[in-house]
Amino acid sequence: MGENMIRLAKENANQNIIGVEPLLNGQCNLADYCLNNFVKNIYICTDPVQIFFKKYPKLNFNCCYILFPDPWHKKKHNKRRLINPEFLQKLVMRTKTVYFLSDDYDYYLNVKSSVLKLKKVKIVLSSKKFRTANTKYLLRAKRLRNKLYYLTIDKE
Numbered sequence: 339m340g341e342n343m344i345r346l347a348k349e350n351a352n353q354n355i356i357g358v359e360p361l362l363n364g365q366c367n368l369a370d371y372c373l374n375n376f377v378k379n380i381y382i383c384t385d386p387v388q389i390f391f392k393k394y395p396k397l398n399f400n401c402c403y404i405l406f407p408d409p410w411h412k413k414k415h416n417k418r419r420l421i422n423p424e425f426l427q428k429l430v431m432r433t434k435t436v437y438f439l440s441d442d443y444d445y446y447l448n449v450k451s452s453v454l455k456l457k458k459v460k461i462v463l464s465s466k467k468f469r470t471a472n473t474k475y476l477l478r479a480k481r482l483r484n485k486l487y488y489l490t491i492d493k494e
């Protein structure tokens with residue numbers, strides 16, 4: 339429901355938070371929360387992030403959180419994963435820090451290998467835990483006692 343966006347919005351009242359969520363259910367829940375709780379610094383983009391990037395080529399970001407992106411477990415579906423070398427290159431060109439969290443080890447390794455392929459940027463990579471809200475999928479992972487894989491991709 340955008341738990342981490344709500345946390346960011348409350349902790350950074352003078353900054354704008356952009357939530358990119360193509361699913362209607364997620365958009366409605368977040369909009370509903372913002373309206374009922376007077377949260378005024380969240381902007382919801384209803385397109386997939388790839389389209390959002392095309393529509394707003396000049397927007398840059400302090401940071402971007404990618405929390406539990408759909409893992410697409412089956413090998414033949416891996417190419418549907420949001421983070422691949424091409425997407426990550428576009429993302430880091432526009433973002434100072436990318437925070438990635440997943441309980442899928444294979445996806446985590448994929449992201450690390452995509453970082454190694456980045457061009458034109460100097461990156462500091464860290465696997466230290468970072469702060470997030472308890473999102474739906476973070477709670478699920480904790481409930482299942484899954485190991486959590488954190489990655490912070492910081493542009494120097």
Ligand SMILES: C[S@@+](CC[C@H](N)C(=O)[O-])C[C@H]1O[C@@H](n2cnc3c(N)ncnc32)[C@H](O)[C@@H]1O
Nearest residue numbers: 358360361386387405406407408473474475476
């Ligand atoms: C497994 S859920 C994780 C939701 C939330 N981050 C959490 O931790 O509970 C994956 C989310 O990614 C969103 N998503 C999938 N493809 C996307 C895309 N191309 N652009 C933006 N969001 C996308 C889905 O709509 C869904 O909300």
